[in-house]
Amino acid sequence: MAKLTLLGAINNALDQQLEKDKNVVVYGEDAGFEGGVFRVTKGLQKKHGKDRVFDTPISEAAILGSAVGMAANGLRPIPEIQFSGFMFPGYNQIAVHIARMRNRSRGKYPMPIVVRMPYGGGVRALEHHSESLETLFAHIPGLKLVIPATPYDAKGLLTAAIKDNDPVIYFEPKKIYRAFKQEVPEEEYEVPIGKARIVKEGSDLTVVSWGAMLHETQKAIKDLGDDYSIELIDLRTIAPMDTKTVIESVKKTGRFMVVHEAVKTLGIGSELISRVNEGAFFHLEAQPTRVTAPDITVPLPKGEHHHIVDAKRIAHEIKKLAHFE
Amino acid sequence: MAKLTLLGAINNALDQQLEKDKNVVVYGEDAGFEGGVFRVTKGLQKKHGKDRVFDTPISEAAILGSAVGMAANGLRPIPEIQFSGFMFPGYNQIAVHIARMRNRSRGKYPMPIVVRMPYGGGVRALEHHSESLETLFAHIPGLKLVIPATPYDAKGLLTAAIKDNDPVIYFEPKKIYRAFKQEVPEEEYEVPIGKARIVKEGSDLTVVSWGAMLHETQKAIKDLGDDYSIELIDLRTIAPMDTKTVIESVKKTGRFMVVHEAVKTLGIGSELISRVNEGAFFHLEAQPTRVTAPDITVPLPKGEHHHIVDAKRIAHEIKKLAHFE
Amino acid sequence: MLFDHYDPLKKEMFGVLDKDGKITNKDFEPDIDDDTLVHMYKTMVLARIADVKALQYQRQGRMLTFAPVQGQEACQIGPMAASAKSDWLVPAFREAAAMLYKGVSLKQAYLYWFGNERGSRYDDDVNVMPINVPIGSQVNHAAGIAYAAKLKKSGEAVITYIGDGGTSHGEFHEGVNFGAVYSVPMVTIIQNNQYAISTPRELATKAKTLAQKASSYGIPGIQVDGNDVLAMYEATKVALERAKNGDGPTLIEAVTYRLGPHTTSDDPSIYRKETEVEEWREKDPITRFKKYLSNRKLWNKDKEEKLQEETKKFVTNTFKEVEKTGQYGVDDVYDYNYETMPDDLKAQKEAYLAYLKESEGE
């Protein structure tokens, strides 16, 4: 076991899978020689060769579209999008091909592709470098979407994603790339896609979050102390959602809150609330609460604090919901 | 007053605004000379000249990106996307520029753009010709999204959209382009953006729908007869949503259903249910119901009937919800 | 090398066959064995008849709207005949002739235009990608397939098609460029059939030829008479050799014409003159090739009559078979979206099946 950051765990998983499966290829803008702008793929080109770990022209449609072709011809491509805010020019390939080729070809051409992209705010970045675009992937049938919040899950989920025969979008919470270290097994292991993790059991209120925001939520819960018995769930997989775990929890607690970085309207919170309605309506003791960004464009850093929610705000909302009669 | 189809009403609104405002331009793939593949823009090039109504190369990014530039330089562009399923290559321009330029430039460059696109299924079409992609626009701050269900609204909403100084995505329910005619005033009028329409008052149950699906819902209600007192709302504007009208209705009826063509997960239904929770939670007598397509890719025509809901299914679900105790 | 002789910037077009099926360019006449020549011809005829019939079925409401191939058979059959079985075809949406040559069955082709995804499940050993509707996106798929071929040293090359209108698309640009950067074994054939739906070639781009776009990617480009099946064969063969030698992609512009409508929903009389169509009908690629074969004594009237009759029967019978399949079942709709169906989707499927049962009487 080694102590790794989330970034280190991703690098380790990529390295291991490149080693074990000669069909795995890793590529993207600056992902080869220098190892990516965040150095997530550092050292991989040197070790695995520049045919399997390589730099691309700036062309997201080609990066993602070529993955379709590589997958059709037997590879397991892992393209990187430099920042999730730059996925738009390649979204066509994701929505109309990567998500659909298996179904279109009635199983002849499955798409074992993992699209990696750093996402999320709070890093004092320029425009388009702070987006949380979960909805744009979770709404498209045929895709999976996972988001690790810990180094352990980062490696396990990525390994599972690479071995999955369906396309997986892998969001990397860049704010916590190097925030802390955790013991991560050297050997291969998988964290199953589609299973949430109960971070902390509780009986008064269920809170669901993921990615960097999970840690803000944890902080809020810690700050609130023992007065509140909160069940905290790390959703981990956004699509397909682990509805069951969430519903079970709400049946127990009767109160539901979701915390995310994305804007409110049609954020993942809206889907979770709908599912909680469908699965635990008569257990609800209060209206579900969404703690999210408002429906505005992510501001530049001097205004970003008005957009992204923090532990203080989360704690405030938890108190309100817990005390609601 | 003339009796017009929905398509005729759109043509009429475009014609009128081209006439009244020399800054209006209309363009898209085949939108000029032949008047578009559905003939929505028929006759407009001949009448207004080929500098103001024109054909473009096949390049959605250029079609939408040039609109940004035209708007910045004083025009009111109305680009057409041939089918909503082909908007993806141009989605970058919509999400990162059209929606954001006003905010980015702190008001210097507003974006008075109307992006027209036919959408929706049930017309025995090829792949990518039947999508309902409301979510991909309603989730993006800075955009508006309207969908007419009648010729009267088609003209009024389009006129309002053209006069709006913010970007409006205008979905055209192609299934009902020529389905029926309605009296449409010759003179200019606006149907306000952001206001739903109560199609029929009722006291037992609220159903919200829009576009072609509104008509299936109407049919279902008619088929059900007088046993059920249903309040039917045509949402008309998807973003910004008329939350108030919906909430008021649910407060009255206590039961809520949404019917749409898009897939279930993160469809507009999820947002409506969340808003109903937030605004009328303690009025709800039963769990809200989503009557939508399942979370799968739109099938080719020989399987499409398993995807899109019809009047029969809607009636079935209304009965279930109305009888729920 | 062939490509050095024809400079698209000077509008030099490569051809070997004239309208009467005579060889005008001995230097570049391809060397094709007789059986292959006849097989090429037969497939062109099959594609033509299947097309004519499908138009008819469609007008009767028995098939979906589809994209007819009439007039473009040569630029599809020539290249396919020049390729190996293991080489890939990455079509756009108007390549029925090419697909049939590469081993897609007529039944599959028809099933697709009948509205059934099973029509895109070709046999396992057929290296053809499904019909690709979103313009340009297939070029990136081709680049990826070719990248994999190069990495695996499989010896495969890839041929992809795009229309004249499609060359304006960003996906075309990125795909050809991507392939060129890595020198992958890939040949991009532009079928310049003069129109993108109603929009004439001149509105796609101000470039005089589409072949000259090759210089943007630092690869060879050539303009070829797309109604000359031998020239298309030869240009593709040389391009495939380059590809397999590691010399990278080639761009071929096939100058041709769509004799039919864009699709069955299209009315070409709005945007083009019948005289123009007539001019191109004179250059019909099948007629030209038939003359060539007759000149070489490989074909005659009797053979033609027999072929016509047999093919028509085959096409009619195939369509009848396809028509019998009708609407398809719930499993087909739900079961191919993922390898293993997620729980929530399973629940949706079960709910739908339950509804179907409950509502049977309603």
Added chain:
Amino acid sequence: MLFDHYDPLKKEMFGVLDKDGKITNKDFEPDIDDDTLVHMYKTMVLARIADVKALQYQRQGRMLTFAPVQGQEACQIGPMAASAKSDWLVPAFREAAAMLYKGVSLKQAYLYWFGNERGSRYDDDVNVMPINVPIGSQVNHAAGIAYAAKLKKSGEAVITYIGDGGTSHGEFHEGVNFGAVYSVPMVTIIQNNQYAISTPRELATKAKTLAQKASSYGIPGIQVDGNDVLAMYEATKVALERAKNGDGPTLIEAVTYRLGPHTTSDDPSIYRKETEVEEWREKDPITRFKKYLSNRKLWNKDKEEKLQEETKKFVTNTFKEVEKTGQYGVDDVYDYNYETMPDDLKAQKEAYLAYLKESEGE
């Protein structure tokens, strides 16, 4: 015409000034009045000093990451000086020098890199679009602005910038093509600074020059010494004349070098040798231009010292002013998303303000 003399396919590069500031190409030496020459020089120096200072502030954590312009001043100032006040500038993200010349104030420029949208609200009469981060997309904006100019017969032309790496993008392809199809008044300048972050120019495309991509759109293309401000002026002037005459777009490749890092988050020592940087430092566009001005007796040591001192003071004071603005308020975040705030957003804003109030003590 200038463009006929330099064929990018033959790698002929246009230049007029040598390293020592001597004219090597009398035929194409531009005719610029003395005041303008001096103003051009002063703006280059301002851009350079603003850049050096900003790097320093950024390292101290007082500014955001930003894209330095050092080394590329000539390919920005030359074209801007050749343009009219009413002509538009549509920048990518590394055009600080061009923006300053066109009337963006240093305060605005700094405010943006300080992380405040107000830095993108230029004065009303300044025809400059905000900094554009998503690669390539600005080219389509330029095409649209130029389309509007043509339609309104306003006489304006549009200059847009893109990097070498950006030419691989589909948005570049579509934008230049769109402009060419309608012959709009538009000039696209590729700043080939040899790298896209860590990725060398050779990996962007196999084309020998980027200027040759022009032929793909049927427009003229020229490769220019991008560190030669006079050559850049002249090439742009001719291109703008063509544009305003209705002859359509031009593509200019400016061969230059980014002397600094890609952004302040970048460590160029990973991917390029110091010797390479040194070579290009010798070709510094500012030094060359200064020598030219000195040769023409328009500049001397005293003037230089004074300029340096004044500019440094101006830059430092401007930054101090900017730094005082600090974080901005709730209104700024909410109020510019729509002309009229929708009700639900209003409610969100009110809820947030209420929360701020309630939680003050927490």
